[in-house]
Amino acid sequence: MSGKLYGIGVGPGDPELLTLKAVRLIGECDVIAYPAPADGTESMARKIAAPHIPANKTELAIETPMVPGQFPANDVYDRYAIEIGDHLNAGRDVAVLCEGDPFLYGSFMYLFGRLATSHDTDVIPGVSSLGACAARAGQPLVSRNQVLSVVPAPLDEADLEARIVTADAVAIMKVGRHLEKVRRVLAKLGRLDNAIYVERATLDDEKVMPLMNLDGDRAPYFSMILARRAEAVDA
């Protein structure tokens, strides 16, 4: 009998923000897989879930070489889909740990696309970086009938501006080396004053500050900028 594949959201960073379901399934699955840098440094998803991973599990690091401005090559996921498929075919349940929520910019979707049609698969939603950053910033994302746009910072400048101008509130993801560009766009649209910068939300070394107070021209990958129209801020 074939095993089952689980894509499990482990939340934004605080190990206490795992769901009960994530903890139970991590305990029950035979194989625990997680994305990891190809340079052998620690997997963020594994680190978040570490307190809940029993010692006797088979672990599989899905090593994806990260080149700035590029997405991992298809052949990397082809290869890991075969390896995970072998576990499933041998009757082993496999949990793939995902930072935040599996289906919000999560790399799990590439494995899902390769395995879900041929294997029993369940996706377990997790606390996303969106809700976590808003919570830590102490600023609601959207209320009433406001529109929220979730916009990746790597978009080119004109595109970024066009996407932000129509939204009541924006969450700008994947800031990284695009910080200066994001600053320029927000300044042009009059949204710089209200923008909040959140780095490594819910982790011990979290940073939360007005974007105006942030020095430098780049930010880590795990950072987000929340910017609302001035008139969209709740009374």
Add this chain to the structure above:
Amino acid sequence: MSGKLYGIGVGPGDPELLTLKAVRLIGECDVIAYPAPADGTESMARKIAAPHIPANKTELAIETPMVPGQFPANDVYDRYAIEIGDHLNAGRDVAVLCEGDPFLYGSFMYLFGRLATSHDTDVIPGVSSLGACAARAGQPLVSRNQVLSVVPAPLDEADLEARIVTADAVAIMKVGRHLEKVRRVLAKLGRLDNAIYVERATLDDEKVMPLMNLDGDRAPYFSMILARRAEAVDA
């Protein structure tokens, strides 16, 4: 010494999708508050968290009269903010349970706006309906550098169209009696074929189907439509 106010996301419906932190704080707080219909019917947030609420807690139903097309009156929240403030001033910790995530269209933000400046407050993010609906639909929300717009269905038709046309993927919330309007807009934009309807995600009576297969002209409040550009669907 004053008590602490917690806004606690209890997730989309499955009680196993509460976070460990939500469960711990519900156990520790002295007062458990939750939004509830004014007609005495059951509170959704309380129902989700019910397996985790100890029997000895003081409970407070925040009864908000719901009139279609209107938001609850400010005086309702003024009144409950005073009642919760009294508990806090008496040294009692108060947990306000919130469906999904507290800061994504959650009514907790009205209490937060009234109490957070004067009382120690912490917001605990929860699994949002966004991630839950995508997980249950088996369809990623966004990947790579795609833009996601979260759009409330009550917007007028032209506005709804303008917000949807620029996004790679949209999550249309609060469908309710706006179903026909949403169908017209998606049809006009060529996005009806790919649209998925999700009702009461992760609950026992959940419904997931192509929007094309949904009969009728209205949907419950706890429903969502996910619609992506055809070319935005992952290979």
